[in-house]
Amino acid sequence: MGIHSTKSEALHSTADATHHLFEDWFDPIEKGVRERVRGFIEELIEAELEEALSRPRYGRAAPTGAGNAPCGHRHGHRSRSLMGTFGRVEINVPRARLKASEGKTTEWRSKTLPAYQRRTQAADALIAGAYLAGTNTRRVRRALATLFNGAIGKDVVSRVWRKVQGDWQAWNHRSLAEEPIIRLILDGTVVRVRLDRKATSISLLVVLGIRDDGQKMLLAVKQMGGETAEAWRSVLDDLVGRGLRKPELLIVDGGAGLEAALAAIWGDVPTQRCTVHKCRNLLANAPERLHDEILADYNDMIYADTPEKVQKLRKAFLRKWRLRHPAVANSLEEAGDRLFTFTTLPASQWKSARTTNAIERLHEEFKRRIKTQTVLPSAETAAMLFWALLASGQIIMRKVDGWKTLSENSSASSAQLVDVAV
Secondary structure, eight states: OOOOOOHHHHHHHHHHHHHHHHTTOOOHHHHHHHHHHHHHHHHHHHHHHHHHHTSOTTOOOOOTTOTTOOOEEEEEEEEEEEEETTEEEEEEEEEEEEEOGGGOEEEOOOSSSOTTOOBOHHHHHHHHHHHHTTOOHHHHHHHTTTTTTTOOOHHHHHHHHHHHHHHHHHHHTOOOTTOOEEEEEEEEEEEEEEETTEEEEEEEEEEEEEETTSBEEEEEEEEESSOOHHHHHHHHHHHHHTTOOOOSEEEEOOOHHHHHHHHHHHTTSOEEEOHHHHHHHHHHTSOGGGHHHHHHHHHHHHTOSSHHHHHHHHHHHHHHHHHHOHHHHHHHHHHGGGGGGGGGSOGGGHHHHSOOHHHHHHHHHHHHHHGGGSSBSOHHHHHHHHHHHHHTTSSOOOBOTTGGGTTOOOGGGGOOOOOOOO
């Protein structure tokens, strides 16, 4: 006996079950609003046409030479289908011919409902927002089926997403000359995308800027094959070419490629190595039984409340771990003074200056949103999606801690760190 059930049939059965579940949920408010939408849209377009013709419908023509003489004539209606957050409606759009030069006429075009528009901007924003929230194209269709009466398909979601590309391209080429950026946070993240029909890991290189008012802003997100010096140099050259000013502080994760690219462009700019990344490096150089002790000593040093205490505990850490486990002490010394650049700033800024956590949080939220998609369709889509989550307000960045003191000219910022030779 053959088996007739298939995966496709199962999906259709699930959709049908969902449809039957809600079909008897009557909402008089929704029904009343949707019935009046058609008349309201038609009234808007009629009012626009009356203004263009300088007379109401069935109004008499003004005498020749009068200032309010009609500039055209009506010639019927045509039916248009429009889908909005109110669902799909069929409306009658008036047609008219407007007088032009040399006695000719041109077809009147409504600005309220442009030619070929099939969805309202609010509907497109809702579809794109559902996609950005971490829903793939198939699930968007199912999630919005009730709202749009089943009129949303994969192709519609894809077309809406392509409309976002125009804003993405404009954002990538915007000038940065007027942006008062005083700090940069740079880091990369790995995502899986489809290249040549195969799932491939690529790096997204992200640059976050801090304005002089403390507001964080995304400056660049580029898809690259890895975090090499050449890849980072390409990103930085693009920012400089668009007018980015020389920053006052750089916050980095310690990657060799990024360090080399920054040294070639802004070698004299103070740099802060991320203390969280360095902590991971220390633990990676020690057996697990020592992790708790290393972490306790490291946190005591990094989170001390004065520069003097930080330096005192730094010496103690090196003395202890040179004897206990030299690889740990060597890893700390590798970072050098750049791990403690934050101590030259006002204490209120230490929390935001000593780590790349601002970008790490964006990475985590980005990966949470794309978890349902597993593999993104292309490298370009990955970078654009990262940007769109911020541009659409799905992810909101607040000001950095200690932003009120960012404008202070601290004499300590140019001071040398205490000699730590032991």
